[in-house]
Amino acid sequence: MAAPLTLLLIVAVTIRAVLFRSSLAELISARVEVVSPLNAWKRVVEGLALLDLGVSPYSGDVFHEVTDGITALALYLSIQTYNKDVFRKQKYALESDRYSADCLELLRSPKEMFYIPLKVAMFYLLNPFTILSCVAKSTCGLNNAIIALFIFCTLKGSALLSGILLALATYQSIYPLTLFAPALLFFLQRLYIPVNLRRSSFWFFTLQYAFMYVGSLVVITGLSFFLLGSWDFIPSVYGFIFSVPDLTPNIGLFWYFFAEMFEHFRLFFSCVFQINVFFYTIPLSIKLKEHPVFLIFMQIAIISIFKSYPTVGDVALYMAFLPAWSHLYRFLRNIFLVSCVLLACSALFPVLWHLWIYAGSANSNFYYAITLLFNFGQILLVADYFYAYLRREHHLTHGLYLKKKDGTEATLVLK
């Protein structure tokens, strides 16, 4: 498997290198869908220039290709580990007769799972969103790399490294805080500690892991304080993320909402929108406590849909996981609609942006509409995969071919 992966890496690096050298690099690094005020390279360079007027800014395209490579490699190895895990759990479940008799076709075989890690790496590296992010020199690539490394360390079982990387990811943008729960659940599952709030072993491990995480976070924050000499960076970075002062259009839902809001309600709606990102964690953790890796996927997806300055690089990260759930294909209900919506919106974003900003023949409503549709498509995608996952679990325990009381074929509904 090393050879196909190497080939994939070479192809990916070539595409990025070609795009870097072409004239498209300038164009792409100015696109609002790809860079946001939080992660634009122009802002990094500006910051460096402000620090030392006269120093020529670092161009650094190699740096961005390397982060993409790290992410892909980390995802590849994580999914490989995960697959082994899945197969092992399936074996135990089969041996303990937890699955019903007629769900043989739902079981996963090593043959089917063999190419999944490569597909995951490919989905990440060759995703046009990732390529655009890389060529635009957005720091999103670095964010994705750290999250991917965090996933890798978690799946490998190293709690300390996982805590440190999660702290690093949280330090960059505060939303990965919600990934604490799935990581914790994974470790508990791996160490065979039951998730029971009354058991002391649960609390013991939770406190250990929390201590490692919070400790690393404190160390990193303290380091920043000593480097910069003041606490100014806390309100300017985290305050910026939470209060959304910069209304530059992006692919998210926030910018137009806050541009058109009455001043009176600004605080209320900021709180509502930010709570919206965090508050799915607990319910999802309760529902998916047996399946922490899927929970990580759901969490990352929710973060990239509802965060305050989303870019296509964030979208690319959770889309990379989709080949890992390719066995759910038969239960997906809306996949054609969702893929059409996402493709159409991706094509329409630059067109309507150009019509608004340069041609002057459209206005902001056009771009906003496509934003709405894009996010709607993403929500449908995530909800669909969630539905399919839950349904497969249901079928595994209750049987695939269900019958009604009178013996005819039954339909499953959510009640």
Place this chain on the structure above:
Amino acid sequence: MLILSSLLLFILTTHSEALTPAAARDEFQEELVIRPLHSGDIYASFQFRTLWDTDFLQEGQKVSHYRLFPKSLGQVLSKFSVRELHISFTQGFWRTMQWGQPFIPSPPGAELWVWFHDTVSDVDGNWKELTNVLSGIFCASLNFIDLTNTVQPSASFKPLGLGNATDHRFLRYATLPREIVCTENLTPWKKLLPCGSKAGLAVLMKSEKLFHSSFHSQAVHIRPICQDEQCSSKAWELRQTLNVVFDLHTSGQGKKEWSLFKMFSRTLTEACPLASSSKVYVDITDNPELFELSPATPLLGQAVVLGDRRTYSVYDLSRAETFGQLRSFNLLLRDMLRPLLHAERYVAGFGLQTGEIHTVIYNNHPYRAFPVLLMDSVPWYLQLYIHTLTVTSKSRDNKPSYIHYQPAKDRHRPHLLEMLIQLPPHSMTEVTVQFERALLKWTEYTPDPNHGFYVGSSVVSALVPSMVAMRTNFTQDQPLFSSFVPVKEESSYFVRVYTEPLLVNLPTPDFSMPYNVICLTCTVVAVGYGSFYNLLTRTFQVDEPSPPLSKRLANLIRRMRGVPLLT
């Protein structure tokens, strides 16, 4: 035998001049006079003169070999026995009070006056045919000239050339004030020139510039003249004149800076090869101090014109060095009023996302360099990128010796940029910085958001070297206008120059949409919430269809009776 034939050939060749009739000599001269007028406009007068030693009116001898003289006019002269022909086409009215006297006067519209030869028997018939033929040559509607608008002035239009006949029966004069001059009239007029419009001064005559002027007049004057003082030989003179006055505001963009390129959108590359003399005269009598001429020329000429002795700078186009290394002659007249320091500012770029502010500072001192302090205050919603700041003088990088930059804080304070730049002498310095435009909250826009947002002027402060020593001691009886700024040193004075303010458009949201936006966004969030809520709180169950109404009613009654229910 051989010697005899060669001797015969030799005799024949030496006497060949006596055998063939003498070829008529013709000569062509072209000239352009440029005279800056008091009102800031500029007056250019072209004259093309062809002199021909021939006699059109001689009986029996038909002139057939035309070289420099246009054949169409020659045939007109001989057919209608014309002694003098003057025709002019003018657009606009010559404003004597503002512009002085023209070299060749003409009334608005078309004017034609002709002296016929005294051998003509039917002058009116000739006049009618002549007007028709001329209207064909010049593509003008001169055929409207008929007896109703023709007069025979008895005293006013005496012949301008040779001719002792003063019988005014042979004179005809007509004007068409309504006649419009346009390119269709200019083109045949240009075709009459020996070099056409391909070489010499006639290349400057492009209709898009000539007709975009305050006054335009083209004329043809044909008359017989004496070749020398004793008038031993006569010649025909054809003068084609074109007078044009360019307006300061329409063609000059309000700046008293004229050049051949600005007036005619062409430069001169060569003299007409058929011309014996090709010259450009610039009238420098009025204000030798007030404008400068480039390229400089040592040739000066004086002439008495319209009762006034005037001095001219002369450029001889037949000399190759007039055209310089670039083989192109572009005359520049520049107003000498050049302030030592001035600055301009503008916004470059397109679209509503990014832009560039350019500040241009001019140092017009010929040899002294001095530093200036540039202060820029840019509002926070134009996010400046200081790493894109470039300062160039004479297309080379010029690093400022002092930069103070305070970045903006969104909605708290604007950008402040102060720089000390050394301006090289006689140069233009350009400061550019890129910026990005922000989308504001809808309440932060002005009531007319599409008008744009104003950016205040940049301030350029400098100590400019002074030509005149100034007194630094305090005196009571100085006039107010010279005592505003305290004088600290003798050799320089403090000056503050403000640039133009900028008007920048920002992307605007749709102001009619707040409620709609809130509803739509909350709808999408609610769709997400709803899907997740469903999946989190509900479980999969086999769908048992609900029993029909009759069965449900029956079950209800059975329950009341306490009897087992139906399935």
